[in-house]
Amino acid sequence: MPSLSEAYRAHPVHVHHKNLDFNSLQELPESYTWTHLDDHTIINSNNIMKESNSSVPVIDLNDPNASKLIGHACKTWGVYQIVNHGIPISLLDDIQWVGQTLFSLPPHQKLKALRSPDGVSGYGLARISSFFPKLMWSEGFTIVGSPFEHFRQLWPQDYAKYCDIVLQYEETMKKLAGKLMWLMLDSLGITKEDIKWAGSKAQFEKACAAMQLNSYPSCPDPDRAMGLAPHTDSTFLTILSQNDISGLQVQREGIGWVTVPPLHGGLVVNVGDLFHILSNGLYPSVLHRVLVNRTRQRFSIAYLYGPPSNVEICPHTKLVGPTQPPLYRSVTWNEYLGTKAKHFNKALSYVRICATINGLFDVNKSNKVVG
Numbered sequence: 001m002p003s004l005s006e007a008y009r010a011h012p013v014h015v016h017h018k019n020l021d022f023n024s025l026q027e028l029p030e031s032y033t034w035t036h037l038d039d040h041t042i043i044n045s046n047n048i049m050k051e052s053n054s055s056v057p058v059i060d061l062n063d064p065n066a067s068k069l070i071g072h073a074c075k076t077w078g079v080y081q082i083v084n085h086g087i088p089i090s091l092l093d094d095i096q097w098v099g100q101t102l103f104s105l106p107p108h109q110k111l112k113a114l115r116s117p118d119g120v121s122g123y124g125l126a127r128i129s130s131f132f133p134k135l136m137w138s139e140g141f142t143i144v145g146s147p148f149e150h151f152r153q154l155w156p157q158d159y160a161k162y163c164d165i166v167l168q169y170e171e172t173m174k175k176l177a178g179k180l181m182w183l184m185l186d187s188l189g190i191t192k193e194d195i196k197w198a199g200s201k202a203q204f205e206k207a208c209a210a211m212q213l214n215s216y217p218s219c220p221d222p223d224r225a226m227g228l229a230p231h232t233d234s235t236f237l238t239i240l241s242q243n244d245i246s247g248l249q250v251q252r253e254g255i256g257w258v259t260v261p262p263l264h265g266g267l268v269v270n271v272g273d274l275f276h277i278l279s280n281g282l283y284p285s286v287l288h289r290v291l292v293n294r295t296r297q298r299f300s301i302a303y304l305y306g307p308p309s310n311v312e313i314c315p316h317t318k319l320v321g322p323t324q325p326p327l328y329r330s331v332t333w334n335e336y337l338g339t340k341a342k343h344f345n346k347a348l349s350y351v352r353i354c355a356t357i358n359g360l361f362d363v364n365k366s367n368k369v370v371g
């Protein structure tokens with residue numbers, strides 16, 4: 001079975017790691033200056049627009065109606081926050097500590113674990129950087145599977161304690177992600193019998209995942225800088241833990257950019273592109289970005305969750321019919337990551353098919369695919 005680590009072999013992503021010493025910069029260099037941040041559309045938690053339909057839903061996982069509430073949040077926002085999720089605060093603190101310690105290492109040390117252009121794991125600028133003329137005010141570290149190799153490069157003596165925390169976090173998040181998958185599927189009327197690849201115990205044992213540690217250093221000119229440019233995740237869902245510094249924003253149709261306020265012990269869940277496909281567009285993936293702060297460094301940890309890399313994902317049969325034709329063709333996560341590496345935010349439209357009187361067509365190839 002191909003693994004996620006192979007996803008970029010055919011589509012290497014070239015990012016120039018020009019300057020990764022943010023602390024040495026007293027002014028925002030031209031290469032980091034973004035214009036048109038369209039901040040007039042931003043709504044944050046202190047703003048006047050406080051009605052419930054203008055803030056990201058917060059869902060208590062112990063609520064008997066959790067599935068319904070999650071379904072509504074996915075349909076209307078593509079994102080929600082969860083509380084009472086059962087993840088110990090100590091584990092959330094530990095993983096934040098790993099990220100903080102990692103990004104505090106001197107630049108030359110971090111560069112020892114640099115991500116290669118055709119690789120998936122390691123340290124570096126956001127891989128989406130190659131699609132933008134300006135640089136982002138952030139650094140990241142991607143982990144797929146065991147962090148052992150790269151952590152040994154970063155901490156030759158005491159890598160073990162950092163590895164243990166990451167492995168425990170991965171194991172715990174995998175269970176939570178499986179639970180969220182069923183709640184989201186249940187809200188669409190899809191049951192455990194309907195997803196064969198979830199395995200005999202219906203626990204998504206073979207699911208694939210990546211972890212992304214992000215750091216957004218304090219920035220001398222935050223109004224003109226971009227922490228992470230607008231993007232959707234390619235996943236089924238992403239579980240995000242943020243520290244107490246705000247910065248994450250999601251795009252809400254008809255409103256604009258809305259800040260997702262940090263909630264102590266809360267976790268943010270984003271709908272990704274593969275769930276968008278599986279739900280035949282009923283739960284659209286959420287466009288999000290990150291802004292930076294003048295005095296405080298922000299850290300986040302994203303747990304990016306998807307199917308086994310060779311499983312074909314397509315609109316679920318329960319969600320298609322004569323009046324609801326499938327809007328997307330089948331793709332594996334690996335194939336989709338390749339499409340994303342090439343076409344970035346247009347990737348979804350590259351797997352879109354459209355209905356005509358004679359059948360269904362792949363809009364990109366003009367080949368009849370179903371009919």
Ligand SMILES: C=C1C[C@]23C[C@@]1(O)CC[C@H]2[C@@]12CCC[C@@](C)(C(=O)O1)[C@H]2[C@@H]3C(=O)O
Nearest residue numbers: 120127128142210212231233234235304340
């Ligand atoms: C499995 C993955 C999803 C991801 C690319 C990656 O190979 C590992 C990092 C993930 C991430 C995190 C930041 C945003 C994003 C778009 C990116 O460039 O790297 C996502 C990718 C994704 O979801 O497509």
Ligand SMILES: O=C(O)CCC(=O)C(=O)O
Nearest residue numbers: 212214242248290300302
């Ligand atoms: O830092 C954040 O809040 C978001 C990070 C993110 O979008 C990602 O890692 O995909």
Ligand SMILES: [Fe+2]
Nearest residue numbers: 231232233288
């Ligand atoms: Fe993201």
